[in-house]
Amino acid sequence: GDSVTQTEGLVTLTEGLPVMLNCTYQTIYSNPFLFWYVQHLNESPRLLLKSFTDNKRTEHQGFHATLHKSSSSFHLQKSSAQLSDSALYYCALSNYQLIWGSGTKLIIKP
């Protein structure tokens, strides 16, 4: 069946360094939608960005991701981490149902 893999359960970075959170997926569908949701402490998940266009960079709130169907990847990146980026990040795949990755906890230290 379809699946989403986030290899890092925990990523700890120093403020100002670049962020990259990995997301790969498996699906039989040729046109999946990929999402990144962010969940700050004691809050609920909310959409960060989404894409279904191959090789097109999508940006929001300083983060960006590019869907690469050739490698089945949708990695989340940011050029310079901020303390406020500390949160839980979920990658998700949608065909007819939303399939969630296990999440990556990002901790940014001063």
Add this chain to the structure above:
Amino acid sequence: EAAVTQSPRNKVAVTGGKVTLSCNQTNNHNNMYWYRQDTGHGLRLIHYSYGAGSTEKGDIPDGYKASRPSQENFSLILELATPSQTSVYFCASGATGGQNTLYFGAGTRLSVL
């Protein structure tokens, strides 16, 4: 901004008791979902609905029932609560179509003692 309201926000229940978690959305979304979130497991789908009167089993439905009496309301029912159901529960709504965003409620923290 889409609005999803959950009640109660916190609940302490006894083992074997009945618990009802309520969710209301004012977005006129067809689809509604119940998830639980536990450390190490991420978001796991319990039940979902495509509209009033419909409920579908998600990935972990055992021990839970769901009810969708109207477009706006979607309840999660634990007939016989167990300590293993201690968790944070999120309700979400979304429009029909795979490209659409899910909007989450604030969550209910349930403790079963």
